[in-house]
Amino acid sequence: MKESKFVLLTFPEGFDSLTAHYDPSSGLSAPNVQLLYNSASESSQQAYTMVSAALNTYENTFCNRFDINASDDESAVFDLASNEDVLGNFFSELIPMLLLMVAFMGCMSIAPPSIAGEKERGTIATLLVTPMKRRELALGKVLSLSLFAMLSGLSSFTGMMLSLPKLIHADELGMDANIYQVSDYVVLLLLIFSTILILVSVASIVSAYAKSVKAASTIMAPLMIVVMLVGMLPMMSGTEVSNLAYFAIPVYNSVLCMSQVFAHEASMASIVITVVANVLYTVFGIWILTRMFNSEKVMFSK
Amino acid sequence: MNEILRVEGLSKTFRLSRKQQQIERTDRKEIVAVDNLSFTANKGEIFGLLGPNGAGKTTTLRMLATLIAPDKGDAFIDGCSIVSQPEQVRAKIGFLTSELKLEDFFTPNYLFDFFSQLYGIAPEVIAQRKAKLFERFGIDRFAEVKVANLSTGMKQKTSLVVSLVHDPEFVIFDEPTNGLDVLTARTVTDYLQELREQGKTIILSTHIFSLVERLCDRVGIIIDGQMTHCDTLENICGGQSLEDRFFDIYKAKKGGLE
Numbered sequence A: 001m002k003e004s005k006f007v008l009l010t011f012p013e014g015f016d017s018l019t020a021h022y023d024p025s026s027g028l029s030a031p032n033v034q035l036l037y038n039s040a041s042e043s044s045q046q047a048y049t050m051v052s053a054a055l056n057t058y059e060n061t062f063c064n065r066f067d068i069n070a071s072d073d074e075s076a077v078f079d080l081a082s083n084e085d086v087l088g089n090f091f092s093e094l095i096p097m098l099l100l101m102v103a104f105m106g107c108m109s110i111a112p113p114s115i116a117g118e119k120e121r122g123t124i125a126t127l128l129v130t131p132m133k134r135r136e137l138a139l140g141k142v143l144s145l146s147l148f149a150m151l152s153g154l155s156s157f158t159g160m161m162l163s164l165p166k167l168i169h170a171d172e173l174g175m176d177a178n179i180y181q182v183s184d185y186v187v188l189l190l191l192i193f194s195t196i197l198i199l200v201s202v203a204s205i206v207s208a209y210a211k212s213v214k215a216a217s218t219i220m221a222p223l224m225i226v227v228m229l230v231g232m233l234p235m236m237s238g239t240e241v242s243n244l245a246y247f248a249i250p251v252y253n254s255v256l257c258m259s260q261v262f263a264h265e266a267s268m269a270s271i272v273i274t275v276v277a278n279v280l281y282t283v284f285g286i287w288i289l290t291r292m293f294n295s296e297k298v299m300f301s302k
Numbered sequence B: 001m002n003e004i005l006r007v008e009g010l011s012k013t014f015r016l017s018r019k020q021q022q023i024e025r026t027d028r029k030e031i032v033a034v035d036n037l038s039f040t041a042n043k044g045e046i047f048g049l050l051g052p053n054g055a056g057k058t059t060t061l062r063m064l065a066t067l068i069a070p071d072k073g074d075a076f077i078d079g080c081s082i083v084s085q086p087e088q089v090r091a092k093i094g095f096l097t098s099e100l101k102l103e104d105f106f107t108p109n110y111l112f113d114f115f116s117q118l119y120g121i122a123p124e125v126i127a128q129r130k131a132k133l134f135e136r137f138g139i140d141r142f143a144e145v146k147v148a149n150l151s152t153g154m155k156q157k158t159s160l161v162v163s164l165v166h167d168p169e170f171v172i173f174d175e176p177t178n179g180l181d182v183l184t185a186r187t188v189t190d191y192l193q194e195l196r197e198q199g200k201t202i203i204l205s206t207h208i209f210s211l212v213e214r215l216c217d218r219v220g221i222i223i224d225g226q227m228t229h230c231d232t233l234e235n236i237c238g239g240q241s242l243e244d245r246f247f248d249i250y251k252a253k254k255g256g257l258e
């Protein structure tokens, strides 16, 4: 039933005659229609909403002669999503956003001091008169900053994964949060690192352009909002994507892909496209940064 | 004479931002900092660029050090073009200026090793050079003190030593004694003479006449980005003191002292 994307309707035997002869004032329980669905599957959830709305309208046309999912039994379950599904769904919507936010804040706190700060303090000129290649400088900055952002991201990630089950009282609900395998975590780390590479590249370019650390932070603030909005798209538009080309859209692709991993829906193709696209964007970012390090207008702007 | 530096028609124009226009109190959009400058320097000499504030000395030296690119013209250091071969030029030169800062967080010892490695110098050579230079400038006393906690003079000495990690044949020095006390200034000028004795070439900029008289083999006088004279000290002065001669030249160029 986990894979199910449908609603199962169960009508009582002789539904038409039952409803025709049911008298709401009799005090007896009305004929009941059962709807089984899976709230962790978006299409099932949607179908459930549609069908129950239609049935409700139908019911209203002849004075409440039947009920939907009515039950005296407290333990009756109509939502067939397993605990694993519910938890996976919850993780898949929330955590990628949180991870993106943590990663961006990490980049935002280290890139400006490392690049705009070097400009401001005049230490970058000391590097620029050495025979060190501008390309190596750009590459070194992006890689080292990414490693640092990754380390800080990693500690946040671990903390989040460990504390979230407590936060949502998973144990009281009888849920087991250990629904992911080592391979899931490896894929997640890969996705996060490739995202951090892009975020660091952007933060580095902004920092190289800015005249001071303060100016860099000022430019980054609206950028953060843009990244957050893009990061929220999968939450609103859903994680089921028809076209693989969506996985080439930076930031959106990572959040989407992470959502799918959390929901146990990720495909190899989407993961590979996401990571490769992110690496390509990073290479492009490093190329821009190299050009900026080569430009006296950018490096010595006062 | 063995020519090591040839400057050919070097020009640099800066576009002024509105803020800079206010600071300079002008409504010109552009400022010609260096105007068609040509001169040569020979191996093993100290060449001085002498000029008043704003003459374009620093701009010229920054172009030679490949930090900024000329709009027109070119210069060749030991045969390498500053325009088309900046990386080779950077490997040959040592650029000393208060513009190049060192990160506060590190110690002179660490910085010396770090910059040596950027030039790809072998570890034994690094250690040997470090010992010699640190002793020469008394840096060994504060080799493990963070740059943030050093005095201005100590910082300048550290900067100087860091710019010389690769033992360059060609040294470019902007205002060598600026901001230094007489003792430190003396250490620096003595060292420049020592470098000349080793056969290195030094090109420096200054507006201090006594420094030129004491150190320089040849002088180029720059006013408003143009080189008015370029010759040995004796030929330029012709018996006059450098100071008197400079004012004559300045008046002739500008039509009086403003």
Ligand SMILES: Nc1ncnc2c1ncn2[C@@H]1O[C@H](COP(=O)(O)OP(=O)(O)OP(=O)(O)O)[C@@H](O)[C@H]1O
Pocket (backbone or CB within 6 Å): A300, B014, B015, B016, B020, B031, B032, B033, B051, B052, B053, B054, B055, B056, B057, B058, B059, B060, B207
């Ligand atoms: N980045 C820049 N943007 C705009 N104008 C500049 C820039 N750098 C230098 N200038 C201008 O170019 C002119 C020459 O400056 P430069 O620093 O070369 O003079 P200088 O001879 O070194 O003077 P000083 O003896 O004061 O150091 C000055 O008018 C200066 O304002």
Ligand SMILES: [Mg+2]
Pocket (backbone or CB within 6 Å): B057, B058, B059, B174
């Ligand atoms: Mg100057």
